[in-house]
Each structure stands twice: as C-alpha cells, then as structure tokens.
Amino acid sequence: MEAPQNLTTSDLDVAAAICINVAFLARNFYDSTTLDVIYALAEFYLDHPNVTNQEIIEFSGARLNDLTYLENFVGGPENVRDSIYWVAQVSPYLPRTPGTGHILIPIFWVFTILTTFVLGLRLWSRQTIAGGIRAYDWIMVVGYFMTLGYGSVALYHAININRTSQFWDYSWNEVALQQAFYMALDVLYPCTSLVIKSSLLLFYYNLSPARYLKWCVWATFAFSVATVIAAVSYSLFKCAPVAYWTEWYTSVCDTHQTIPYLVTGAAMILSDIIIWVMPLPMVMRLQLYRRERIAAIFTFSLGIFACIASGFRLSALHRYFLTSGGTGKTPIINAWTIVELNLAIICASAPALRALCIKHVPKLLSYGPSNSSVNERQYNTSSHSNQKVHGRVIIHHDQIARSNSSLSEKASTSSPRIGSPV
Known part of the structure; x- marks a missing residue:
C-alpha cells in the first residue's frame, strides 16, 4: 500500500481496524500500544522475509486459529504483512489528539x-x-x-x-x-x-x-x-x-x-x-x-x-x-x-x-385576587388539612389524590377557584 500524507477518514478507519486486529492477535503485546505492536511486527517481518506461521505465533503469542482466520479474512498472509507495513509507514501522519x-x-x-x-x-x-x-x-x-x-x-x-x-x-x-x-x-x-x-x-x-x-x-x-x-x-x-x-x-x-x-x-x-x-x-x-x-x-x-x-x-x-x-x-x-x-x-x-x-415564599407565586382578605374568606370552607399561607390555600398533589370526588367537583363545592395542585 502507498503511504499517503493526507489521510482520509476512510484511511483512518482502515488504520484503526488494522491496529486493533493485529493487537488482539499479538497476545504477548497486550500491554503495549497497538501502534507499538505494529512496529514490532513490521520489524519482525523485515528481519524474517520468509517467516512461517509458527515463527509468527512464537514471536507474537498468537493462536493458530486466530492467525488463520485473519489471513483468510484479509486475503492471505501477504495482505497481513502489507497492512502492517502500510500502518507503520503512515504512522507519522496519524492524528494524536487528547481524549474528550x-x-x-x-x-x-x-x-x-x-x-x-x-x-x-x-x-x-x-x-x-x-x-x-x-x-x-x-x-x-x-x-x-x-x-x-x-x-x-x-x-x-x-x-x-x-x-x-x-x-x-x-x-x-x-x-x-x-x-x-x-x-x-x-x-x-x-x-x-x-x-x-x-x-x-x-x-x-x-x-x-x-x-x-x-x-x-x-x-x-x-x-x-x-x-x-x-x-x-x-x-x-x-x-x-x-x-x-x-x-x-x-x-x-x-x-x-x-x-x-x-x-x-x-x-x-x-x-x-x-x-x-x-x-x-x-x-x-x-x-x-x-x-x-x-x-x-x-x-x-x-x-x-x-x-x-x-x-x-x-x-x-x-x-x-x-x-x-x-x-x-x-x-x-x-x-x-x-x-x-x-x-x-x-x-x-x-x-x-x-x-x-407557595408555602415559604408565596410572593414568588401569587395568583388570583390581590386582596388577601378576599382570598381568606374565599377559602374558609376548604379542608382543614390544607395549609394556608397569607390567605392562600396550598393543595398538594397527595391531597388531591385523597379526594373521593373529581377535581372539578371539589372546586365547585369548596370555592369558585381552587389552589394550584402543583
């Protein structure tokens, strides 16, 4: 493979895939970066031009079935060698950016x-x-x-x-x-x-x-x-x-x-x-x-x-x-x-x-008539369980759930308007 200086996204995908696959193959190098594994295998191939599968297995720690599977997948031993050479050649142009x-x-x-x-x-x-x-x-x-x-x-x-x-x-x-x-x-x-x-x-x-x-x-x-x-x-x-x-x-x-x-x-x-x-x-x-x-x-x-x-x-x-x-x-x-x-x-x-x-800072959520005395008289018939703050009734969600009638019926029987349930 030719080593382009301006690598495309597709080139980066291929380089990453080769690094990961070769790194998994080389069990003796599991603690080395995948690119260091590429360098090591590239140098090994250069020193042993007629290398056998058994020699690759002994050097890398690969399993025979894994090596055979990879060779079949890429189209033969020569393609494995060429892929490793290609990544080693383009490695100076591979981006190195900090993690996000x-x-x-x-x-x-x-x-x-x-x-x-x-x-x-x-x-x-x-x-x-x-x-x-x-x-x-x-x-x-x-x-x-x-x-x-x-x-x-x-x-x-x-x-x-x-x-x-x-x-x-x-x-x-x-x-x-x-x-x-x-x-x-x-x-x-x-x-x-x-x-x-x-x-x-x-x-x-x-x-x-x-x-x-x-x-x-x-x-x-x-x-x-x-x-x-x-x-x-x-x-x-x-x-x-x-x-x-x-x-x-x-x-x-x-x-x-x-x-x-x-x-x-x-x-x-x-x-x-x-x-x-x-x-x-x-x-x-x-x-x-x-x-x-x-x-x-x-x-x-x-x-x-x-x-x-x-x-x-x-x-x-x-x-x-x-x-x-x-x-x-x-x-x-x-x-x-x-x-x-x-x-x-x-x-x-x-x-x-x-x-x-509504209970502790009612001025932030003041609704309805501004006259608190009118509000007080308006809600005098409310349930004693409802809490009043500045003439305003606080009706909590759970209090609504306890009612045996619908919300609209409760509103009509207690007052023209009911306090907000939220």
Whole structure:
C-alpha cells in the first residue's frame, strides 16, 4: 500500500481496524500500544522475509486459529504483512489528539450538586407539606443513586481510560476494558431511566382517580418495560460470546447495530414524551386562575428539556462507531446521558418544589385576587388539612389524590377557584 500524507477518514478507519486486529492477535503485546505492536511486527517481518506461521505465533503469542482466520479474512498472509507495513509507514501522519473525557468533569459535578439539592428539597416538601414521603419518592431516590452510579462510572472511564481519542494509542487490554465499560453503561442507562419513569408513573397513578389516567399509566409502564427489556437484551446479546472482546475473531456480532439502537432509543424518547404530556389534560380541566393554569402547565411540561437531552443523546449514539476515523465517541454520549437522567429527576421534582415555594415564599407565586382578605374568606370552607399561607390555600398533589370526588367537583363545592395542585 502507498503511504499517503493526507489521510482520509476512510484511511483512518482502515488504520484503526488494522491496529486493533493485529493487537488482539499479538497476545504477548497486550500491554503495549497497538501502534507499538505494529512496529514490532513490521520489524519482525523485515528481519524474517520468509517467516512461517509458527515463527509468527512464537514471536507474537498468537493462536493458530486466530492467525488463520485473519489471513483468510484479509486475503492471505501477504495482505497481513502489507497492512502492517502500510500502518507503520503512515504512522507519522496519524492524528494524536487528547481524549474528550474532560468534558464530563464539570457536567458531572454541576448536575450532581444541583440534583442532590433539588431532591433534598423535594423530600423536605413531601415531609412537611404532603404529610410524608411516599413510595414514588423513594423510587426516585433509587433513581438518583443509579444516576449517580452511571455518572461515576462514566467519569472514571473518561479520566482513567479515555486518555486519547485514537485507538492506535491504546493497548489491547485498554481497548477491551473500554468495551466492557461501554457495555456496562449501555445496560445501566435504560435501567436507570426506567426507575425514574416508574416513580413518575406511580405519582400520576395516585394523583387522580380518573380511569383514563390509570389506564394510561399502566399502558405506558408496560411499553417502557418492554422497551428497556429489548434495549438491555440487545446490548448484552448483540455478540456471542457476550464478552466479545475476549474472542475478537471468532465472536459473532450483529452487523447492523445502528438500527436496533436507534429504534429502542426512539421508543424510549416516545415514552418520555407520553409521560410528560400525560397529566396536562387533567391540569387543563382544573378551575384555576389563568396565571395559575399557565404555571401548572409549565411545571408539568419541564420534562420536555429531558426529552430534548435524550434526543441529543440518540443523535450522538448514531454517530458512534467502534473505529470511526480511529476515534471513540463515548464521552459525548455519556455527557448527554448524564444531562438527560439528571434533568429527568430535577423536572420530576418541580411540582414538589413549587408547593414548597407557595408555602415559604408565596410572593414568588401569587395568583388570583390581590386582596388577601378576599382570598381568606374565599377559602374558609376548604379542608382543614390544607395549609394556608397569607390567605392562600396550598393543595398538594397527595391531597388531591385523597379526594373521593373529581377535581372539578371539589372546586365547585369548596370555592369558585381552587389552589394550584402543583
């Protein structure tokens, strides 16, 4: 092969593929960078022009069946030799750029601190206003720790493993470890997302006695579970054996991995949208002041930001290939995943935070008539369990769920308008 100085993306793909395949072959060099393995074998071929397979095996530590498989795949021993020579010749022109894992550091810490603070306020709101922390709150706490676990694993990968962006600067052991981390994160993400969605769906289930809402909750939960099972199953069994990096040549992998990832990713985004839109019809039927209605819709619609982040994650995943230009792209995928999961927790906690604001800083959320005495008289017939702040009744989601009548009936019997449920 001729050694071009201006390497194309296709050339970089070929160089990365040769480096990885030859590095897996040379078991005696698993701790050396893949490019150093290329240099060593190129020099060995130059010193032994009539080298035999047995000599290659003794020098590199390769297994006979692996060497035979590689020779058959590239079209013979001479093509293996030529490929190694070509990479050695173009090596001065191969790009060497630092890893992009550093982008995860500020993203991880900013969102971890913010989510921890918001979740703490949520639990405080539930305990002091709603009368106690409910099951869906504890489920969200589990989702928080799973999100923290995902971010920690991704951050460790970014700092300790993803030192450079090109595969020719890694040893085979490091390449294999990267693939193991990628699979672990690939499985942890949909499981974490399902836990967060389960918390929201259980919250909706207890929010209203409306039959349509309960059926929607069950249908959406079943759809979400089925999507996660499909995503996790494909991630684990797309190759045989599961740890395909231990049998690089003899493992059998799906050759069209992009399509299943895009389909399951799109299905997860669809379930996100359904979950965040689900309570809006109920909110629209509440008898609220216009500003209260807008605030309630805005509170429940904050999840659209998590859906947008999920879309960016899917776009980054679509651009990810194992040897795309010799560059791994997992850091950008992990970055969008961390943003998506944390935003989901933050947005799901918005209603509880709003109830907390109404109680402790009511001026930030003042609606309806400005005369507090009018408001006081207007709500005198409300339930004693509702808390009054500056003449305003705070009705928490859980208090709505305890009502035996519909929300509209409660509004008509207690007052011309009811306080915002969020």
